[in-house]
Amino acid sequence: MGNRISVEDISFNYPGGAAVFTGITLAVEEGCVYSLLGPNGTGKSTLLKCMAGLISPSQGRVLLDGRDIAGMQPHEIARQIGFVPQTQVSPFPFMVRDIVLMGRASHLGPFATPSAEDEEIAADALDRVGISRLAERPCTGISGGEWQLVLIARAIAQRPGILLLDEPTSHLDLGNQVRVLNVIGGLAEDGMTIVVATHFPDHALLTSNRVAILKDQRILAIGCPEEVIGEDTMRRAYGTDVHIVHLGDPINRRICVPVAGKVIP
């Protein structure tokens, strides 16, 4: 498997609604971290759900290694694609470790139970996101940020070739944001292809090889992060002024700082 995913000229309407987006085309290569930016409601989650095969585009195709996912069985898609939705808290008090073990489901036969190796993979995934201590806790008794880490651990345990993450750092403290960004970088280095919807341009600058910004039903800008995340494009995307600051040596990074806001002397 080549772990490539692309969308070709896709459009999407929810029933009875206007088009969320039209004519979107993008190609994500193996081992690439691809960030989707854009204001609230511009369709980032909807695009990820189309890519995960959870909903079908009204027009256009989603291709997995060149194959149209419309013709694939759900279990075939689940073996190759992992999806981390925006945090949805389970109403059932499953143990955290059992939720993460559910990530192994696509690797098991219909009536098979998880093996010792599956248990080890789940434990390793919990360790990778730093929440081994929560393994025996019911998921109804953990925080929003902890839930987000559980869902990420479940996707890591799935070991998909392609991982789609919907705002994976939105509930996380600073340390856990960095941890998850490092995990994303490590997975991509191992050849996993990653698409991340995010509201943090800095995270896109830090982790991505490519960025697309959605706005007004279309792609406003697409390309490498240093080109796309510029002051003019950010203003056009979000309607607010930012400075792009180059931190220079030894950090050699760009950060995106909003200009507006109360400045405390």
Ligand SMILES: Nc1ncnc2c1ncn2[C@@H]1O[C@H](COP(=O)(O)OP(=O)(O)OP(=O)(O)O)[C@@H](O)[C@H]1O
């Ligand atoms: N189930 C649904 N039925 C009808 N409309 C929906 C549904 N889900 C989302 N929408 C609408 O589709 C548009 C795109 O929503 P989507 O959640 O994909 O945007 P987003 O860019 O991910 O937003 P955010 O950044 O706020 O999470 C929005 O206008 C939203 O109101």
